[in-house]
Amino acid sequence: MEDITKFNWDDKPDLNITPLVDIMLVLLAILMVTTPTIVYKEDITLAKGSKTQKVVDEPIIEIRIDKNKNIYIKDSTYSYNNFADSFNLLSSSYDKSTEVRIRADKSIIYGDVIFVLKTIKESGFLKVSLITNG
Secondary structure: OHHHHOOOOOOOOOOOOHHHHHHHHHHHHHHHHHHOOOOOOOOOOOOOOOOOOOOOOOOOEEEEEOOHHHHHHHOEOOOOOOOHHHHHHHHHHOOOOOOOEEEOOOOOOHHHHHHEEEEEEHHOOOOOEEOOOO
């Protein structure tokens, strides 16, 4: 008779990892679905700003040129022909670091706008720009 309690040391047990993989895949799917909905909120205390200093708006000279070559600065109107002399007199009352913006009608010849630009630059202004609609 053969002994029933005889143990064979050469047998290797089979591991069934299919249930473990199934559980891990379900947990991974749950994690992937819930992660985008998590909102992290951190309490941040911002520093207090100074209440004594205010931002000062720098003055801007805006020059407008219409299709008839009339040049407008604030409430004053200047003709194109004597703009250079008039602007030289006007520029003495402004700081030369003041920003100057030129708006011209699109039907004006390019050379006429450049004449105004050149006059402003020759008066000593450093910050001169052309304003467009685009």
